[in-house]
Amino acid sequence: MAEELLTDDEIDTALAALQGWRRDGDALSKDVPVTPDSHGWLSEAVMNEADVLDHHPDIESTDSGIRFRLSTHSAGGVTARDVELAARIDQVLEGGARDRATPS
Numbered sequence: 699m700a701e702e703l704l705t706d707d708e709i710d711t712a713l714a715a716l717q718g719w720r721r722d723g724d725a726l727s728k729d730v731p732v733t734p735d736s737h738g739w740l741s742e743a744v745m746n747e748a749d750v751l752d753h754h755p756d757i758e759s760t761d762s763g764i765r766f767r768l769s770t771h772s773a774g775g776v777t778a779r780d781v782e783l784a785a786r787i788d789q790v791l792e793g794g795a796r797d798r799a800t801p802s
């Protein structure tokens with residue numbers, strides 16, 4: 699798979715199509731407000747997606763939840779793989795929200 703760094707314009711375009719992601723230096727970053735008891739299942743669900751892509755996020759706890767940072771270490775910045783993983787993380791988060799919703 700090509701490991702080409704995205705240009706600034708390409709990163710801006712990708713961010714416009716994602717939910718709540720921002721550029722953070724050489725990475726894409728997203729803060730997700732969750733209670734500490736949700737860190738475990740959320741991290742696990744995201745890592746399952748990451749394993750499929752063989753591309754892994756940095757995950758850290760923050761005061762208000764959890765932060766994902768995506769960069770392609772071998773390329774030294776943001777590539778299409780990071781954008782793909784960001785979209786998959788958003789799908790995981792949507793699924794989690796759906797699971798917690800009251801059935802109609």
Ligand SMILES: C[C@H](O)[C@H](O)[C@H]1CNC2=NC(N)=NC(=O)C2=N1
Nearest residue numbers: 752753754755769770771772773
């Ligand atoms: C050998 C394996 O494909 C590499 O170590 C992969 C694994 N996951 C990775 N994840 C991320 N985020 N960046 C990488 O460069 C990377 N490299």
